[in-house]
Amino acid sequence: MRLRALLDTDALGLRLLGGEDELDRSVRGVMTTDLRDPSRYLAGGELVLTGLAWRRDANDSEPFVRLLVQAGVAALAAGEAELGDVPDDLVLACARHRLPLFAVHESVAFATITEHVVRQVSGERAGDLAAVVDRHRRMMTSGPAGGGPDVVLDLLGTDLDLRAWVLSPTGRLIAGPKVAGPSLEPETCAKLAAEHLAAARTGRRGPHRVLVGGARYSLFPIRSSGRSPQAARDVRETVLSDWLLAVEADAGDWPEERLDLLQGVTQLIAVERDRRDAARTVRRRLAQEVLELVQTGAAPAEIAARLRVAAPVLLPGLGTAPHWQVVVARVEWEGEQVEGGPVAQSLLEEVLVDPEATGPEPSDRIAVAHAGDEAIALVPLPAVSSEHDGPETGLLADALLQAVREPLSAGLNDDGRLTLGVSAAVHSAEGLRGALEEARHARRVAAARPGRVCAAGHQELASHVLLLPFVPDDVRRAFTARLLDPLKDYDRRHRAELIPTLEAFLDCDGSWTRCATRLHLHVNTLRYRVGRIEQLTGRDLSRLEDKLDFFLALRMS
Structure with missing residues (x-):
């Protein structure tokens, strides 16, 4: 027009x-x-x-x-x-x-x-696309009764015969059609998110056309319209936070009118994204206030008072004093300086969402602040009975990243890293400062490991696990070679299985009977193998120091 x-x-x-x-x-x-x-x-x-x-x-x-x-x-x-x-x-x-x-x-x-312009510029369309856009607008602006993105996706299916889903950058299914067949499998969602992030890192404009599981999809980025006026030009500052619209169709041969319509749909969904982000403002502010009190050494009574204010917001309807857990995350990029704090904050909010949670917004119990390049989450856990309370209570580091490792690795490409540390659950305000330090130490352990996406939990802060990642590589290699190479060479030449025997012997705390039973050996055979290990290495496995050296060498190998 x-x-x-x-x-x-x-x-x-x-x-x-x-x-x-x-x-x-x-x-x-x-x-x-x-x-x-x-x-x-x-x-x-x-x-x-x-x-x-x-x-x-x-x-x-x-x-x-x-x-x-x-x-x-x-x-x-x-x-x-x-x-x-x-x-x-x-x-x-x-x-x-x-x-x-x-x-x-x-x-x-x-x-x-907006409605008038969109209707006019979308001249040729399948069916009455003017009516589709108008219905999309009314549904998205009619509040909770409108149904949010799900209704928009249903309209795409009924009016344009297009199946589409809204996904987070980690591959979590945010919205999908309710009347157009089965939903996407989690594995497919993760692959689509990975393809989208990989394409976004190249700087190419959407839609990105990909083949996943034998089906062709077109991926449209959904970019928030509520970013700050100083929004950065570097794609790395937003690639890990933008939603995407996955359409089961090949947009390569679409007319401009249909492409424009889908771009309009992404703008409508971005309004819903902005509304959800705005709802997080209170939780972020509460987390920031608690974090500042903890870091400045405020009295536990003052921190506890702030937590009592936060609890109704973070645990609506539970009415019980929660336990708390701290999660620390950091996103780092090589080369040019990219502000990592806001990226890590948005990403940690997404990673902490329970995929099995119900309700319109499953992240409404997550409060994440950021300080510098570090994002810090204050995660409330419902109080549990004593028989279920123990070291495994709450979030586990490996479980948090298991489902999101593939897409995030694609978004981080070859120049970014996400490292994450998880504290143990604490039962009172007095424990929060220790939990914060524990989570930070765990994140440093994760940062010392290879890989683009790494996590460590409080369970991994035993002395040997905490220290090993910081041993220089050349020292590690020399130490393990001196102790283990003679055994490996002997195993290669004689198939004697000295290394497996050593591992089992240490796992059994030096018990001859238990170790022989585990290896299905006679005790005399076991004694022969241990003697050969001592002869080849010049060590004595009856001495604690030598047992510890072998234990560390096996862990570092």
Whole structure:
């Protein structure tokens, strides 16, 4: 459609303030923004709608308009509801850059203009796509009764015969059609998320077309419209937090009208994403307040009082004093400096979601703060009876990353790492400071391990496990070679199984009977093998020091 056509529609309430000679420009989309720099979300040809919340004084208009012109937008429409008349400095800036400027009457909602533009630019479509877009808009803006993204995906299925799902960057299924057949398997979700993250790291624009499990999918990124005005240009700052829309179809031969429609759907779903992110604000603030008290050495009574305030928000309806667990995560990138704290915060919120939780928002019991490049989660656990309370209570490090390792490794590519540490559960405010330090130590142990995605829990902080990762590689190799290489060489030449015998002997705490039973050997045969081990290495397995050296060598090998 042309800009001139917008003025011919009285219901839009548009008044031209400048750019009369440019009204034959084509409009290919619409975007609503109050960011001071929205250029990264613009593809060119958009009608930009703004409420002017970005404008603090007259000096802000010139750089804002310059950015829009550089992005190739078709025109700017400014709402009069916030400031009354459109400021003269904005009118002059648009005139200097030959950018058409409209005023939007305060009685006209931006949604009305958006609906009209989307309907007009999606001319040829399968079925009545104007009705589809209108129903999508109404469903997404009608609050809880509208059903959220699930209803939008149902409409795609019923009106366009497209099966689609909304996935998190870790492959968690956020929303899917309820009336269009079975849902995606978790393995498929993880593979789709991995394909999406890998493609996003290349910088290619979506949709990304992939083949998974014999089916063809097109992946559309869902980018939050609520990012800060200082949103970074580096894809690594958002790649691990953006949702995606997976459509079971090959978009390679789609007409532009259908592609535009799907892009509009991602924008509608982004509204729901922003709404969920806004709901996390209170939990994040509570976590930040508790974290600051813990780190500054506040009195346990003060921390406990803050936890009593947090408990109803984090554990709605339980009515019991929870136990608490601390999880620390860090996302690090090689090369150029990329702020890791917000990335780790968003990612940790996602990783901590229980995939079996029910309800509209399963992360409503997760509070994550960030300090520098470190994200810190305060996870409440329902109080459990004493017979179920023990070292395995709460979150386990390996279990947290088991299902998300594949997609996150793809997103981290060859230049990023995620390391995560988990504390034991504590029962009171007095234990939180120790839990925080414990989680940080566990994360350092994870960071010393190879791999892009690593985690460690409090169970792994035994002295030998804590110290081994920090032994230099050359020292490790020399130590293990000196003790174990003679045994390995002997095993290769004689098939004597001295190494398995040594491992079993140490696991049985030096008990001849138990070790012989485990290996299905006569005790005399076992004594012969142990004697051969001592002869080849010059060690005495009756001495504690030599047993410990062999134990460490086997752990490091």
